[in-house]
Amino acid sequence: HIIKYPMSLIFLKNFNKAHYAIQNYFKSLLQKNFINDNKNRKMIMEIRLATENDLPELKTMFCDIVNNMNNMGITIWDEVYPYEVFIDDIDDGTLYVLVDDNEIIATLGLFNSNDAEGCFDWNNKESKAMYVGRVGVKVDHLRKGVGSVIVNKAIEIAKQQGVEYLRLLVATINEPATNLYLKHGFKKVSGESKEYSEKRNIYITEYGYELKL
DSSP, X not given: OTTTOTHHHHHHHTGGGSOHHHHHHHHHHHHSEEEEOTTSOEEEEEEEEOOGGGHHHHHHHHHHHHHHHHHTTOOSOOSSTTGGGHHHHHHHTOEEEEEETTEEEEEEEEESOOTTGGGBOOSSTTSOEEEEEEEEEOGGGTTTTHHHHHHHHHHHHHHHTTOSEEXXXXXXXXXXXXXXXXXXXXXXXXXXXXXXXXXXXXXXXXXXXXXXX
């Protein structure tokens, strides 16, 4: 890096003398996530809280996500859920969007509780915890490392808020999500949650996973 980009030495040596606006600009660049797409083009991603202006784009995005999941046999979402609860998440400040070049490519929900949390034998139940949910990746950005970026961002945000455990529930039929969280060190805990889906006339079973931060 130094041989190819010798000016970086000058930048690092004089960084503390630079105007604070310049320092903040370069710090923001360093904090962004970089991955290459399938054409080896650099993708610069940043995460922010979702707003009501994002809803039309999210509706289109989740329609595609649901169709893709149904084609894979992961029938846990539909044309109503989770999109219908996004407005409440936005009001509560719990929904984040991952953006690449002004395009939303993924979502992340971070919550202080979960309706089914009592079904599981979590470690240190009195410790401060956050629950991950509403994770969705735009269909044409699957298998590009975006899921890992979302998990890492969830960990980063949780640590900033003094959280000790990051927890989540995953439907047993959602193997891609299970594999993603296991890869990042989440451990399965005892217990399970069952929820009846009237539309599909089936029970959806979920397992619990947690990560100590």
